[in-house]
Ligand SMILES: [Zn+2]
């Protein structure tokens with residue numbers, strides 16, 4: 001229980017008979033008011049920062065200008081900034097007396113896709129990605145996260161009397177390829193800098209601004225990559241008996257691998273196998289000598305993950321064996337683990353968020369998406385991610401009534417409404433950090 005809510009309980013009896021609001025309500029609501037006051041003067045700068053970053057997105061591990069821009073912002077606030085941690089990442093530290101260290105993470109990277117929002121600050125950026133020229137767009141909302149991150153830092157410095165300890169603000173590269181968190185940790189994130197007592201991240205999503213949700217325990221899925229090459233023996237399409245047809249083997253595998261999900265995995269447990277790419281052959285009348293497939297494997301629990309990996313491997317081998325083909329090359333690439341939200345950190349944060357936002361912030365079941373924020377919990381840091389909405393409620397209502405569908409993250413039409421979204425991001429994150437300082441200080 002946080003200080004605010006605890007004092008609410010303690011003072012409830014005292015004030016029960018009076019018309020005075022309980023002390024705790026005064027506390028969180030006065031903090032919220034203080035945050036709103038500071039946002040009223042800070043928002044125009046955050047809006048400009050957001051639009052500038054939005055219009056100039058950079059891809060994973062190429063976020064040089066974005067990182068430099070954030071480094072300048074944090075130095076101007078008085079943070080001690082170290083750049084190039086995990087290639088393009090940065091760490092900004094601010095010490096304010098003895099106390100816990102609380103980490104706040106933003107991502108830096110955008111996506112290799114064309115933005116089609118038509119906004120006047122829309123991205124037209126292009127870059128080279130895996131050998132070809134691609135458009136680049138912030139269609140996941142990482143620009144919202146960056147503006148909220150800078151805004152939270154500024155707000156917390158304005159509330160310096162409310163907390164003691166160290167702020168550790170990190171900007172992480174390459175979330176979209178789930179490689180940046182690991183790169184920062186490998187580059188000494190928790191050895192060259194303090195190991196935090198709690199860590200927070202937020203993510204923007206396609207629901208109404210001013211609302212949010214959070215999860216306790218498992219928050220997202222484990223994501224592993226799958227890459228299989230089926231080998232056959234090429235030949236003429238008119239004489240299949242002289243060949244071993246890898247197209248047929250691949251087709252059999254794609255259909256049959258779903259039995260691992262429907263017949264082998266416990267139906268009450270989450271697990272997904274999706275084949276996203278298949279490459280083989282050059283002409284209608286040539287049976288090729290190989291076919292390559294790639295896909296993604298998602299799960300929550302380690303035992304389900306192991307079962308899916310084993311089932312995929314067995315099914316691929318069996319599909320090849322049925323055609324008397326050579327054994328396939330099977331590569332399962334370990335991706336990221338599920339985000340584990342620390343129940344203690346979640347409890348403290350939920351108290352503060354509820355006091356500030358009422359039932360606009362809700363507890364939610366885990367998402368099937370994945371996030372490399374999981375690496376921080378994996379490194380032993382009690383952590384928590386929460387989500388904030390980005391759209392006008394009217395637009396969501398219209399979609400529900402048969403209007404244009406709501407564009408999700410990674411859609412070329414994803415277009416958050418900046419002001420209420422960033423303001424909610426700053427308010428919720430500032431309160432989460434204050435709640436964690438309070439909780440961790442009492443434990444020390
Ligand atoms: Zn994304």
Ligand SMILES: [Zn+2]
Nearest residue numbers: 140141142175
């Ligand atoms: Zn994202």
